[in-house]
Amino acid sequence: MEKILIIGACGQIGVELTLALRKEYSNQQVIATDIRDEHELLKGTGPYAILNAMDASALLEIIRKEKITQVYLLAAVLSATGEKDPKRAWDINMQSLMQLLDIGVQEKLHKIYWPSSIAVFGTSTPKQNTVQKTIIEPQTVYGISKYAGELWCQYYNDRWGLDVRSLRYPGLISWKSAPGGGTTDYAIEIFHEALRSGHYTSFLDKGTYLPMMYMDDAIRATIELMESPSEKIKSRMSYNVSAMSFSPEEIAAEIRTHIPNFTIDYAPDFRQKIAEGWPQSIDDSAATSDWGWKPEFDLRKMANEMLTHLKG
C-alpha cells in the first residue's frame, strides 16, 4: 500500500494536490505537511503535521514513523520572491531537494515528485513553441535552482535508480489557494481585482505573452505522470507541459466578455524583465507521446471557471 507525504501542502499547488490525492487514495494514506498552519481547505480532510522542508532529521523521522513510500516536495521560493534574497532562495530550494534525494535512496522510497518550471529557460532559449531539450541558461535564482535540481534528479535516477519524476509547470492559475510570489501571479490577481473593483493595474506590460495552465490541468498532469508505468518516463530531467499562452490584454479582453466595464492599465516592475526571459509558448509533445498528456482548459474555459468560482 502506498503512503504519501506532501511537503508544502498549504501552497498554491499543495492544497489542491493534497485534496486530489486524498480522493484518489484514502485520506489516511496522504499525510500533508507545511511550515505553516493547516490551510482552511485541508482541515478535517486527513492527517496534517508541521514540517520545515529544510529539517532533514524531522523529514526522516516522519518518513519512518508513517512508513512513507512516496514524497511530493512542493516547498520552494518562486521567481519574484527569489530575486529579493537569492542566497536564501538557493538554500531553501536546493537543500530541501538534496536531502530528500538522499533519504529517498536510503529509505528506498518508491517515488518522488519534484516540480520544475518554465523558469529554467532564459533569453537565449527560442521563445516560441520551446521544446524540452534546447538552450537552457536560466537568469533568475529560481530558474537556476530548478535547472540544477532537474540535473540532480536525473543523476540520482541514473546512479541509484531513484524513481524521481518532474514537470516544468507554466504559470498556474487557481482560485482555491493563493499563489506564492511568482511572475505569473498577475493572471490570478487580475480576476480578483476585476470582481472587486473592475480595474487592474498589471505589473507585466502589454504584449507580454507567457505560457499558463489552469490548476485542474496541472493536478491531473502531476497525477498522470506519477501513475504512469516507469518505462514510459523517458525523461528523468523534467517534462514540458503546456495548455495556453496569452498576454495581459488578451486575458483582460476575455474577462470583459463577462464584465463589460472591466479596465486594465500597465505599470511594469522588476517582474517584467523576468517574464521577458521566459518562453512565450511551450512544446509539450514529449509528454504527449511518452505518457499521453493532453490539456483540457484553454483561456476561455479557464476564465469562465475562475470567475464562476470567485464570484461564489
Ligand code: SER
Ligand atoms: N509561476 C512561477 C513563477 O512565476 C513559474 O514557475 O515564478
